[in-house]
Amino acid sequence: MSQTRTPTRQEAHGRQGRPITDHDANAINRVEELSYDLKVHEVMTAELQMASPEMPISEVLEILRINHISGVPVVEKGSNLVGILSLEDIVRALQKNDLSASVSRYMSTKLTTVASYDPIVGAMQKFSDSRLGRLPVMDENNKIVGMITKGDITRGMLIALQKDYKEEEVRRYRASHLFDDIISDRTTLVLRYNIKAHDFTHGGNASSNIKRALLRLGADPQIARRCGIAVYEAEINLIIHTTHGGILKLEVEPHRITMSTTDDGPGIADIDQVLQPGYTTATEQVREMGFGAGMGLVNIKRCVDKMDIESTVGKGTKLTMRIYVPTENFTGRKEE
Amino acid sequence: MNLQQIIDHLNLTVLTDPRDFTLIQPDGGYTSDLLSCVMAGAKSNYLWTTLQAHLNIVAVAALLEVAAIIITENAQPDPATIAKANEQGIILLSTPEPTYEIDGKLWEMGIHIQK
Numbered sequence: 001m002s003q004t005r006t007p008t009r010q011e012a013h014g015r016q017g018r019p020i021t022d023h024d025a026n027a028i029n030r031v032e033e034l035s036y037d038l039k040v041h042e043v044m045t046a047e048l049q050m051a052s053p054e055m056p057i058s059e060v061l062e063i064l065r066i067n068h069i070s071g072v073p074v075v076e077k078g079s080n081l082v083g084i085l086s087l088e089d090i091v092r093a094l095q096k097n098d099l100s101a102s103v104s105r106y107m108s109t110k111l112t113t114v115a116s117y118d119p120i121v122g123a124m125q126k127f128s129d130s131r132l133g134r135l136p137v138m139d140e141n142n143k144i145v146g147m148i149t150k151g152d153i154t155r156g157m158l159i160a161l162q163k164d165y166k167e168e169e170v171r172r173y174r175a176s177h178l179f180d181d182i183i184s185d186r187t188t189l190v191l192r193y194n195i196k197a198h199d200f201t202h203g204g205n206a207s208s209n210i211k212r213a214l215l216r217l218g219a220d221p222q223i224a225r226r227c228g229i230a231v232y233e234a235e236i237n238l239i240i241h242t243t244h245g246g247i248l249k250l251e252v253e254p255h256r257i258t259m260s261t262t263d264d265g266p267g268i269a270d271i272d273q274v275l276q277p278g279y280t281t282a283t284e285q286v287r288e289m290g291f292g293a294g295m296g297l298v299n300i301k302r303c304v305d306k307m308d309i310e311s312t313v314g315k316g317t318k319l320t321m322r323i324y325v326p327t328e329n330f331t332g333r334k335e336e
Numbered sequence: 337m338n339l340q341q342i343i344d345h346l347n348l349t350v351l352t353d354p355r356d357f358t359l360i361q362p363d364g365g366y367t368s369d370l371l372s373c374v375m376a377g378a379k380s381n382y383l384w385t386t387l388q389a390h391l392n393i394v395a396v397a398a399l400l401e402v403a404a405i406i407i408t409e410n411a412q413p414d415p416a417t418i419a420k421a422n423e424q425g426i427i428l429l430s431t432p433e434p435t436y437e438i439d440g441k442l443w444e445m446g447i448h449i450q451k
Contacts, residue, residue, distance in 0.1 A: 201416075204395020208424070211399060228399040229375050236371075236392075290388045295372035302376065 034160050040123055041116035043156025044137045044146035050075045051085055053104035057093050060085055060103060073136045074107045079143035081136055083107035113138045116145050120153050176218030179254045189217070189252040195238040195261075197245040200289065206248050207232035210259075217252060223323060226303040227257055230321050233296040234261045237319075240286055241266070246316075259304075259321045267313035274309075275301075337361065337446055339404060342383075343429065346441055348406060351413065351428040352421045360427075362403040364449040365442055367435055371396050378402055383442065385435045389413040391420060398424040408435040 051060045051072045063072060064087065071086030085107040093099055093106045113136045114123045126135060127150055137146040179187055191213060193206035211228035215221065231248065238246040238261055246263030268274055274281075275297055282292025301307050304321040311317040340357035343350065350357075366378035367385045371392060378384050380401040386393065389411035397405050404427035407413065413421075413428060421428045431438055 201391060203392050204399065208395060208398055225380070225399070225401075232395065232399055233372065233375065289390055289392065290369050290371040290386075291392075293370035293372040295370070295376060299372055299376050 030161065030164065031157060034157055035121040035124060036119045038120045038156055038160060039116070040114050040118050040120055040137055040148055041146065043120060043152045044116070044148040045152060046146040048073065048144070048147060050144075051103050051107075052076065053082055053102060053107070055103045056100050057085070057090055057103060057106060058099040061090055061099065064090075071134055073144055073147065074103055075144060079145075081111065081113070081138070081142075081144045083109045084111065084134075084136065086133075111136065114148060115140070120148075120156065123148055124153060172216050172218070175213075175216040178217065187253065191250040191252075193235075193248040193250075195235055195245050195248050197239060197242050199239055199245070203236055203239050204232055206235050210250050213250070214252070214257070219257075219325070223257070223325065226323060227259065230300045230303040230323075231259050233300050234259065234319055234321065236291060237261070237296055238263055240282055240291055242317075255325055257323045257325065259323075261319045262316065264316040265314060267315055268309065268311040268317055269313050271309050271311060339427070342442070342445065342447070345445060346406075346431060346433075346438060348429040348431050351407075351418055351430050352426065355427075357427075360403050362447060365439065365447050366402075367439055375400065383447065385438050385442075387411050387435065389417065391417045393417070394420045394424055394426050397421075397426045403427070404429055406431060406438055408433060408438055 049063050049067050049069060049072050051063065051074045053074055053076060060072060064070065071084055073081055074083040074085055076082050083104070085103050089106040089108060090099075093101055098105075112126055112130050112132060114126060116137050116139050123135060126132070134147050134149045136144050137148050139145045178189065191210065193209070195206060196202070207228050210231050211224050214224040214227055219227075227250075231250070235248055238248065242263040243265040244263070246261050249260045249262070251258040251260075273279055276294070277298045278294040280287070280292045280294035282294075286292045297307075297309075300319075300321055303323075305324050306320075306322040308320040309317065338358045339360040339362065342348070342362070343357060361381075362383045363381045364379065365383040365385065366374060368374050368377065369387050371388070374384060374386070374396055378400050381403045382400075383404055383406060384393075384397060384400075384402045385406045385408055387408055389407050390413070393405055393407075393413075394417060405421075406429045408431055410430065410432045412430075418428060420426075
């Protein structure tokens with residue numbers, strides 16, 4: 001026998017966007033975040049089965065049976081919560097063969113409630129403290145507006161996570177149609193990243209952002225991976241070797257991806273020498289961290305279709321890397 | 337051979353958040369402490385055995401999408417590295433044994449390189 005459930009507010013209206021900062025996002029995972037983000041009234045069941053204090057218990061038993069629930073709030077004058085009658089209370093009445101007694105005699109009046117505007121983490125806390133299965137939800141005027149169970153919380157989380165997933169899909173869809181939607185004689189998307197010298201803590205951040213951007217744009221995963229590796233090595237080179245850091249630039253066009261780094265020193269004296277596998281000028285300290293294998297530029301060369309280095313000692317270095325996108329990678333259209 | 341079996345057999349300590357490791361089936365392995373060599377040699381869904389435990393192994397693992405990093409000889413990543421790994425979905429495993437022995441046991445378990 002199936003029961004139709006009234007949609008929760010969340011299902012009916014969706015979750016209101018509450019932007020979180022990158023800093024917050026780094027510290028906590030999505031489910032933890034949702035437990036603060038989602039409010040009780042968004043996931044609760046608002047369609048209430050209620051009992052009045054005067055009702056005979058046998059009548060409540062019928063309500064529980066029909067609705068497949070294990071307890072009801074006891075309410076006076078429409079929305080004043082005075083107690084809860086659960087199956088356990090009914091069992092007590094049953095033991096005394098007292099099912100015709102009024103609800104008020106057996107209901108629990110020691111009430112644990114949650115506020116409708118509380119984040120669901122508050123309700124989760126109360127569930128674990130009290131071992132109760134359901135909690136009445138009260139509005140700011142202390143009137144009952146719904147009931148919340150652990151099941152409501154799980155369902156609410158799943159809906160929110162599914163929505164996140166859909167949003168990522170929509171983002172991917174939008175980004176991957178960028179080159180279709182914007183018409184020009186030549187469309188180029190340029191991404192710039194400032195890389196600080198000796199900032200090993202953030203080493204690899206720009207590369208992983210670039211890889212993600214390319215995947216969102218609809219790039220073939222293999223191409224995104226090659227770009228990721230090439231750009232990682234170039235990023236690390238800026239961190240290890242430059243005097244003041246440099247700029248990492250990615251230019252995406254439907255038929256090719258161009259990555260470049262520019263710095264203002266120290267510059268490379270002998271370019272042929274730095275292209276030798278195993279040649280390195282990295283310090284012992286840097287090498288201990290696993291960098292400075294002398295394989296960076298070798299790796300880049302392996303991953304890209306074309307690599308160029310221009311350098312002047314005392315002025316700086318410009319490294320350009322290019323990958324050609326064979327077919328209709330970004331556009332879904334064949335190149336003309 | 338799934339990652340849970342490998343963790344049990346090699347008695348590895350899981351440093352990052354728990355998850356269902358039975359769903360992960362590594363395709364092979366790669367060993368180096370030099371990040372650029374790893375970049376060149378490790379493929380996606382490989383196990384990477386290394387002595388390195390600092391933050392940058394996470395960036396490398398994330399770019400390569402390795403199945404897990406096995407950090408040998410009790411090298412300890414700092415909390416920031418573990419946090420970053422959790423954020424990027426990278427699995428960090430730890431063992432007191434040296435890399436050579438871990439690699440040997442992985443090979444015996446049938447984790448070979450598919451040519």
